[in-house]
Amino acid sequence: MTSERVPTVDHGALALGRRLGQGGQGTVHEVTNKKINETDGGGWEVAYKEYNAAVLPHLDAAALAASVALPGELSAAEGRWLCEKTAWPAALVERQGSASGFLMRTVPDRFRFTLQSLGGTTPGARRPANLEYLLNDDAYVAGIGLSVSERDRLLLLTDLAATLTRLHRIGITVGDLSPKNLLFTTGTPPECFLIDCDAMRLRGTGVLPQAETPDWQIPDGEEKATRASDVYKLALLAIRLFARDQTSRDPAALASVSPELSDLARAGLDPDPARRPLPAQWAEQLAAAATTASTAPAAAPAANGGKGASAPPRRRAGAPGPPGTPPGPPGGGPNWSAAKALVAAAAVILVIIVGVVGGHSGGGSGQASESSTQPSVSQDDGGGTSPYDDSSGGSGSTSLDPTPSDSPSESASPTPDPVGDAEVGSCFDDRGTGNHSDLTPTSCTSGAFKVVQINSATTDLNSCDGVTDSDRSVSSAEHDRVLCLSYLSPGGTAYHARSGDCVYGTSPSSSWSEVSCQTGNFKVLAAYRGTSDSAKCNSLTHYNQWLHIPAGGYSGLDMMLCLSMNYPDDAGYATQRECLLKSGDGPKARFTNVGSCASSNVYVTGRTSTYNDAGFCNQDGWTTWENPDYPRLGYTVCWRPR
16 A cells, blocks of 8 residues: 555556557556646646566565655655656556556656758657767767757756756765766756656665666766766766767866866766765856857758758757747746746645546546645546646647647657667667667667668567677567667677677777788687676687677677787797798798698797797797787797708
8 A cells, every 4th residue: 555645546547648668667658638737837748657567576666655755745846846857756556556657747848859860951850858969079969950059068067967966965866877868958048857767766765776877887886876976977977078979988078168177077987986076066167167168059060962051940959949939839848937936936746637538517626725735646527627738628638749849830740669760770779678678769879779670571580680790689560570780889890790800909998890800910719799708718729818898788798709819920829849831031931830740841949928038049040029019919939940
């Protein structure tokens, strides 16, 4: 049983619309007969996240109930702020008395934008404005329809730092703080909106086990979802936002913006959590830097093949349209001044209203009074119109898009279907777990999955077997197709190398690439997927180097390469008393194992891994070689004539 103060809805009372998303944890549905509302404003559309059956045994239902109850425990202003800045769980949903998921507000439309083609000429669907779009170069950002200045970037970070300060004071830590869970608007003012709030911790307790986005992990051994871990990831985000890069960790990216910010980033990445600066320190320095930062948005690439034609005008994400644009319909996300006024008024935080469309008579009931500070679940039994219903048919009506458009002239677009909309060359993040994929469109950068082939008229995941560089397959019964996906490894193109290919990197921890085979690089003897066990290489002939390429959070896609150095000749692997055929003299001498001592003219008398060690060979002849990047694989080989 749940506490009376926890807003709770039975699953049978929900009228579910279209599916908005599906991932490893569960499925998100549109809800057509409920709204989350402020008592003196329009309603917020609602979504329902239902956990998968495999997740429920790991669900801490008490922690979820505590999250739902939190806004009612806060002051009216604090609770309203939390629900304005996050998609916080608003009501517990139960099946037969057990938690099955929760209701939350849908993304406010000011945190969406119209994704354009990179040429800037083809508008696409409305998409959530994930902050990861800004971790790319300016040409890409402008080309997809975003208008973002240096000041915007600083103010977005300022808002995030201030948000973290306030969340931490309430007792909330974000944990998986990454651009995938952050939406933004460059309106007035620029601000962020946090999603996936059931992954956050409240007073040290989480709803589900903590997970981290690949390339956004805290140092090994450190506790997840703490204030210190949030600060670590804030530092990473600041670096990458100004480096225009998905994986950079170099604080120097901020030096040209503000030396103080560069110092904060360096301190924020300190291995000692106790030495990291507070979010409030970030907010102060970011706001100071913003006062002198450029307000000029990044330019889009020239249209018409670079002939200088100007790109079509773009709207800033969440900003008002050009002069003459009609205002948006009532019930949209509140503007900044309205939000401040609402926070000042200690009114009801949330009301969930069920609008029943039918032939009942009588007035509505269950509406929360204005003096209430507690969220409630209420039923509108009558045929009258709730003050939070819109004029098109009340809260029981279903619109094409669960969030209002910027203006009546904009047509609503369906939620993107990753599998159905995919083309060869499309890239996705997969935030699912186990055998469940949760695809989100993204740019083709490290850590993403790229579609390399689409197999139609089948749902057979094995149909991707044998497809070059295919690492994962995703099927859709609805579209009767399979996507063959290739992982874009941060470790480099060597990730897809196979036996017989050649690869190189300057150190085991650097990025490695596939290269043409030549002296000084490595030949792949074997490639093992889903393991980090280098012992698999021990039995291979001429094995002398292993390379583990992790796949972020996709441990089943880790790659272990067993490598052999490409030496100048067979002296590189020659052992004592081995016969070789020597040809040429001096630096041009070459040694070949012809398989027969009778056909050879020298034999090996000794070898050392020390380069250019003539003294080791005494009076014998010698040959030596070294790759400076891998000195332990160098050699001096001693020989005598037969």
